[in-house]
Amino acid sequence: MSISPRIIPADRRAARTLGVAAAVLFAVSLALFWPGYVAYDSLAQYAQATSGQYEDWHPPIMARLWSLFGDHGPAPMLAVQLGAYWLGLGLFAAALAARGRRRAAWIMLAIGVWPPLLGWQGVVLKDLQMSAALLAATGIVGWWRLRGRRLPGWSFTALVPLFGYALLVRANAPFAVVPLIAMVLPWPMGLARIAVALVGTVAAIGVASPINHGVLGAHRTGVEQTQALYDLVGIGVRSGDAAVGLPVATLDAIRAKRCVRPYFWDPLGEPRRCEALVAPLRAEPAGTLYVRLAGMILRHPLAYAGHRLAHLNSTERLWVPRHWLGAAPLRASEPNTLGFGEPGALARTWQVIGAGLMETPLGWPIVWVVAAIAGLWCALRAQARGRGDDAVAAALFTSALTMEASFAVISIASDLRYHLWTLTATAIGWVLLGPRRWPRAVTLLLVAMVLIGGVARAILPEAPQSYVGMLG
Structure with a gap:
């Protein structure tokens, strides 16, 4: 049974302040990264968007969305991406402030400013599109659930397209999106959520091809x-x-x-x-x-x-050498003949800071996996209290872990951008939970992962620092 927290006028004012702060951060982020970095994949999708010839090597749903903005380069998609990113974080922060958890609310916005996450959001890519769409959708749910309210029917007019877009914009997205939906929506199913998540994930994978090739008209590339x-x-x-x-x-x-x-x-x-x-x-x-x-x-x-x-x-990124390629957010766009500009010197400095942080344990996906395990354990133990914070946190941790588990059998590349939703969801989940005592076994596991990773980076020879070098 949901417990409706009491919201006093001062907390309402704080919620509005946090909402305004999120809007300001969106504007500053957009100015910092304008007109957006483009990678090799970005250019391929832009070519499809402007030519009207779609392929399935990259998600056609993103190219279709991009086509709505015409031939104006990456800037419109950057605005959409950063807008969804700060919308989700802003709603979470405002909901926490409305609950009287002002410190947690400001920490929530600080997550969005963390250089590695914000730096990657300056790159127009399918992975960031998925993360931003999921964040916006989960923020909408959190705005209501964290305040002990039911989701209004009209909210689904935003949730359905956001979750649907996230499902289609990455091939392995169902492993993150479907468990998140099964856990975050307040239907009283208990253990049946697991069955819904499993069946839903299989169904989402099954319908992706008919949608991509039939509805969205993508040609097969193999x-x-x-x-x-x-x-x-x-x-x-x-x-x-x-x-x-x-x-x-x-x-x-x-x-x-x-x-x-x-x-x-x-x-x-x-x-x-x-x-x-x-x-x-x-x-x-x-x-x-x-x-x-x-x-x-x-x-x-x-x-x-x-x-x-x-x-x-x-x-x-456990037993790997220093500077394992693909972790740092881009500092320059992929060379192209389209005349796309790129962010300036301040953005490059920001990316350098992000690259440095990604070399620490905070940039190792395995560390976030352990943190998500601990968070899910704490959230499930606390759910009996009926707080929306714990339920939404449990959904985020579950989504992060099912996404990471999928890489054991369905993954062909090691770019860190594939793990950005895990980092984001886990960080938000822990802010929702607040300080909790970790299981001792998980604490020891975290220490072991950091020690193993540290030793590897100390003794292994540095990896090649280019794509051609990694090809061998």
Whole structure:
């Protein structure tokens, strides 16, 4: 049963102050990062948005949205991205202030100013679009639930498009979005939430292709083959079994050229590296590849586990060298012939600060996974009190953990931007909870992760600092 907290006039004034502060921070952030950084992926999507020719290698929903703004570059999408980002944080902060938790409210806004998170929000990318949309949607829910109120029916006119966009803007988004929806909406289902989350996630994955290719008109590029290809070749290189679909001599050549990298799948698709060697697999339908992959997992479970754990370690950034590529927010846009400008010197300084912070344990996804585990344990124990804070926090921690768990089996690259929702959701969850006593076992686990990561960065040789260098 929900407990409606008493809201006094002073708290209402504080809530308005926090709302104004969030609006000011949005304006300052927009000015700082105007007209936005663009990455390689951004340029590809902009080309689709302006040409009207859509492909499924990148989410067509983002290109379709971008097309509504015409050929005005990244600036309109930057405004949308930062607007959703600060809307969500502002609603959370205002709701906390309305509850009398003013210190927590200001800390909530401080999360948004943290250089790594805000720095990445200055980059127009699908990962940041997902994070911003989820943050806006969760902030709307939090505005009502944290004050002990029911969500009004009209709120779903904003929640449905925000959650829907987040679902479609990244291939692995269902693992974050569906559990969040199942946990955050106040329906009295108890343990049935787990079943709803599982069924909903499978359903969301199943309907993505018909929506992308049918409703949104995206042409097929073979992107759905990449996960199966990466895992099949990974198993083949470790086991030497030609049943993966490649001759033993080809597997030996792939192994000799070190084309299977824990960091990413890209060498297998690069003409300069191994594209020709895996061409027989690329010629097969995706369904055939996944059926074969299932059989190879059963046949060589240790080879598969070794391959996936190596990648999981890379993407969670545990036993990796200093400056593992892809953590720092961009300091410059991808070179292009479109004449796009980029943020100025102050933004570059901000990004340098963010890059430095990302080299600390606060920039290691594995540390945030442990923090989310501790947060979920605390939130679930406290939910009996009926506070909306605990329920929303539990939903955020669950979303962060299910997203991270998906990387164990569905992930082909180690860029830190894939983990930004986990960092954001976990930080917000802990602000909602306030100070809590962590389980001793989780505290020891956190200490172990920091020590292991610190030793790795002290003794391992520094990784190449370019994409070409990481290709080998």
